[in-house]
Amino acid sequence: MNSALIDIYEMTKTYFMGHQRVDALRGVSLSIKQNEYVAIMGPSGSGKSTLMNMLGCLDTPSSGTYHLNGQDVSKLSDDELAGVRNKEIGFVFQTFNLLPRSTCLSNVELPLIYAxxxxxxxxxxxxxxxxSVNLGDRIYHRPNELSGGQRQRVAVARALINNPSIILADEPTGNLDSKTGVEIMRLFEKLYLxxxxxxxxxxxxxxxxxxxRIxxxxxxxxxxxxxxxxxxxATQTLSA
Structure with missing residues (x-):
């Protein structure tokens, strides 16, 4: 074993849609060290969403191995994977995935309740x-009382709350205008630094x-x- 935070070797993932076989991943090997800033790209059908699901312990490979922070998570049960996700991974989604009737404070607290x-x-x-994400004056606001950029910053705060090994962001600016998207990338830059x-x-x-790294x-x-x-x-000071 090396000292990589993420170490994937010959990972494959095969799905069956009716009688049709889909080889979403066909032998991917890669390593990512601690404090790297990596973008994963590819056209539709390239396997990037499947790889994201593997990295996020949302699914397990058909073959190959995945070591995360020294632990082989390739063949864990669903319950074991849930435990790894809550401890090791902070998710930031394109659609924010906030609880609409809960305050910012309650949304960010949620992973700690599970813990x-x-x-x-x-x-x-x-x-x-x-x-830390410049929302100290919004803690009792609900998502519908926030701008898109503020909602994504709540999602980032929630992702960080358990001090995870990895922040995994899936199209984090996809639902934002370009100016607000830059604001979120500033925040990721700050986290990386x-x-x-x-x-x-x-x-x-x-x-x-x-x-x-791409x-x-x-x-x-x-x-x-x-x-x-x-x-x-994008290291300028975050705007409100």
């Missing part, structure tokens, strides 16, 4: 996390350009894996 943290402690941590490992799944070249898939295979020589920097 069994006492109410006073989780409330304190959730407030600190919302303050603070020591977090960021993996962004995107089809947008301008979003991938913020990463330090992995491209095509037809279920690794097409290229390149370092970004001049990444787009």
């Amino acid at each position: 069994g943290m006492p109410a006073d402690e989780r409330r304190k941590r959730a407030i600190e996390m919302l303050e 603070g020591g977090n490992t960021i993996i962004v799944v995107t089809h947008e070249e301008e979003i991938a350009a913020h990463a330090r 992995i491209r898939l095509r037809d279920g295979l690794l097409e290229s894996d390149t370092l970004v020589e001049n990444p787009t920097l």
Whole structure:
């Protein structure tokens, strides 16, 4: 074993849709170290969504191995995978996935409830996390009272609350206008510079350009894996 945070070897994933066989991943191997900023790209049908599901422990491979933070998660049960997700991975989705009737504070606290943290402690941590994404004045607002960028920042705060090994973002700016999308990329830049490992799944070249490494898939295979020589920097102060 090496010291990689993520170590995937010869991963395959096969689905059957009726009588049709779909080889979504066809032997992908890659490693990602701690505090990397990686973009995963590929056209529709390339396997990038399947790879994201594997990285996020939302599914298991048909064959091959996946070591996450030293643990082989390739063949875990659904319950075991849920435990790994809650401990190791913070998700940020295109559609925010916030509970619409709950406040920002309650949304951010949710992973800590699953983790069994006492109410006073989780409330304190959730407030600190919302303050860290410039939403300290919105803690009792509900999602419908926030802008799209503010909702995505709540989702980022929720993703960070358990201090996960990886922030996994699936098209995180897909539902945002370009100005607000830049705001979210500034936040990811800040998290990366603070020591977090960021993996962004995107089809947008301008979003991938913020990463330090771009992995491209095509037809279920690794097409290229390149370092970004001049990444787009977005380290300006976050706007409200």
